[in-house]
Amino acid sequence: MRAILLVACLMYAGAAQAGPPAEIMARGSVKAAVSPNYAPLDWRDPATGELTGFDHDLGNALGKQLGLTIEWVPSTFEQMIPSLETGRVDVILSAITDLPSRRGTMTFVNYYRSGPQAFVRIDRAAEFPNNAALCGKTIGASRKTNYAKEVATWSQANCVANGKPDIIFAGNDGPADSRLQLKQNRIDAGLQGNETLHYMMKLEPNAYVLVGEPLRQQLAGIAFPKRSEALRDAFADALRTLIADGTYHKLLDKYQLSTNAVSEVTIDAGQ
Template sequence: MNKTLLTLAMALAASGTALAAELPDNIKAAGKVVVANTPNYPPMEYRDPATNELMGLDIDLGTALAKQLGIEVEWSDIGFEQMISSLTTGRVDLIESGMSDLPKRRDALDFLDYMKSGAQFYSTTAHKDEFKQPTDLCGKTIGMSRRTSFPDETAKWSAANCEAKGLPAIKVVGTEGSADARTQLKQGRVDAAVQGSETLPYLMSVDKGAFFTIGEPYTAVYQGIGFDKTKPELRDAYIDGLKALMENGEYKKIFTKWGLEGAMLDGIYINGEARK
């Protein structure tokens, strides 16, 4: 190893040691964090059908953050609706699972935001001539995961863009998850569906020619890593870890790998606010 590379390696090692010192004592003693994750939301988190290996942007980012802090990750497969209670009761240390940073969740959580997202309408290509713009969905049946913020957001969008203009309301159908919504869409049980805008390019690349998006995302939110609001030490260590990944290029490398460079943030955001 030449002198320049050796100096860089020593600097990175020293940085990791310094960040590890910021961790809460129980995390340092365990040498790991237990992270809530539901692997059913590609490309954020999913299992490789061939190997059952856990993979996705959240997995890569979570692993890189833990490495930066000198600890391991233990991924805990927990239903999305159970994640916040699992965190506040101490079953897990943090949440990293494509969770939107919403004001109503901030009563219990602090979010370290790491990407931009938005709710997006889409349908099967059989409807491409029928649904040319979002308002063509007024009066139609739209499927979306009931565990997410999508049902409320879609009802609000419908009130403003359909009912307020004398058009029939969208019929919101809560599903058991995004995969269930896609199944119902393919079976013709719903006319269209909603997913996070970050997931649709991957979905359309895997199932070529099956789907198309309708308009632009109709919400703008951040996705964040969730921490127990009463335990800020772990959050603060992760803030410094993410800052280090942004500075050394690893953050951009991960987003580029998953084709989501457009979802990257330009700095550190906590609970939707830029940290100075």
């Protein structure tokens, strides 16, 4: 019995001391892909050109907790996943949604909640008292996201099923394109992650209003290759520490993202 208890204690101690892989620790850094065009999570300070945002600050805090430097690798959204799969970067820390369809090659540490949120020009606010008013209208959003599928699913369940016309989805190049198309009356509403909207409305005050609630809730994740479970688990443990000591919530508050907080760290929990 004593021998069994000794083995169990040693196994527990080994698990408690688990950290980043030896090759990462020897290098002293983690290469993290970031697409700096998604404020307030990822963007460049217009005054200095330096990377900034919630992801940047959180990533550096996680690195410090792990005794590692985060080596940021700016990238386009389209390049991030191939870079992760081919080993050019170790992680993606750039507001990527944890989707089951992405888990063939990736695994995620879920670190904030998001949701596709519709918004309209303020002069049309009265036309859109709730999400149901979107039925039969044209919504613009980035074609790089899964929002076309999200809109179609929501529309079928909430518009078509109730005898209302389907929502028309107009794919575009991103949030800036949506705002331009709204101003030009080419679309009726824009759609983007609700985590970005407070920042957007601060930049353009009295220009837009939100419509109802997000169409659904999603989980964003720090993405790792499937083969990098040890590094993933080390980041998950570091994030748990930052939640416990208050750092995580201070950073969320700094970027007006407190409503996007997760209450616990999960792995591959996005739906």
